[in-house]
Amino acid sequence: MNRKNGKAGKKLVSSSFPLFPAFLFETELLMPLIDITHPLSNATAPWPGDTQFHFEFVCRISPGIAANVGKFTSGIHSGTHMDAPLHYNNSGVSIDRLDLDILLGPARVFLAQNTLTLTREHFAGLDARATPRVLVRTNHCDDKTKFPARIPILAPDVPAWLGEQGVRLIGLDLPSVDQTDDPSMQIHHRLEKANIIILENLDLRAAAPGIYELIALPLKIAGAEGSPIRAVLRTP
Numbered sequence: 544m545n546r547k548n549g550k551a552g553k554k555l556v557s558s559s560f561p562l563f564p565a566f567l568f569e570t571e572l573l574m575p576l577i578d579i580t581h582p583l584s585n586a587t588a589p590w591p592g593d594t595q596f597h598f599e600f601v602c603r604i605s606p607g608i609a610a611n612v613g614k615f616t617s618g619i620h621s622g623t624h625m626d627a628p629l630h631y632n633n634s635g636v637s638i639d640r641l642d643l644d645i646l647l648g649p650a651r652v653f654l655a656q657n658t659l660t661l662t663r664e665h666f667a668g669l670d671a672r673a674t675p676r677v678l679v680r681t682n683h684c685d686d687k688t689k690f691p692a693r694i695p696i697l698a699p700d701v702p703a704w705l706g707e708q709g710v711r712l713i714g715l716d717l718p719s720v721d722q723t724d725d726p727s728m729q730i731h732h733r734l735e736k737a738n739i740i741i742l743e744n745l746d747l748r749a750a751a752p753g754i755y756e757l758i759a760l761p762l763k764i765a766g767a768e769g770s771p772i773r774a775v776l777r778t779p
């Protein structure tokens with residue numbers, strides 16, 4: 544939001560809601576958002592073998608047609624998305640029944656570059672009571688038009704350790720928490736056992752290590768095992 548828009552917004556809010564102190568809106572306006580969502584486009588690489596994202600207009604504004612109307616098809620796990628426990632457990636919760644409290648609130652971004660194993664050391668300084676959401680920025684595969692061959696994954700002891708600390712959500716800038724050629728889903732299962740929800744394919748390029756407010760909401764797709772999300776960080 545630029546300064547000009549911010550001033551205009553403050554004036555509008557103050558006159559419409561005189562009971563709200565002006566400083567509240569001033570504070571809000573000074574908190575820039577960082578969009579940590581990759582665009583979904585027809586160039587987005589799907590998980591190998593999964594449904595390619597595809598958007599097209601089925602009608603366009605023209606003589607006799609008043610609206611542009613589009614449609615899209617996509618695998619659930621294309622682009623920036625959330626896995627519901629139903630993805631890796633037949634008895635797990637579906638995306639429409641997830642507790643939204645997990646998806647909004649204090650989060651900490653950690654940097655873990657040039658490694659294929661994410662260890663406890665990469666979470667140095669974690670205080671999960673203050674930030675029960677952790678985001679890991681690897682910058683390993685920021686080009687989402689190409690599917691990576693190998694990706695960094697959590698060391699086997701890390702999910703339980705994060706859970707013991709009080710972490711409830713982990714987000715990574717990677718297409719999976721398991722190796723791309725590993726069908727066991729073992730890290731997914733370890734995270735589920737630790738009661739930790741998973742965000743994948745975040746775009747963390749603009750997120751410097753530090754503490755933010757995370758906002759990451761899924762579509763309410765009844766009975767689905769995941770959903771695309773629009774995820775943002777608000778700086779303190």
Ligand SMILES: [Zn+2]
Nearest residue numbers: 620625626743
């Ligand atoms: Zn997924």
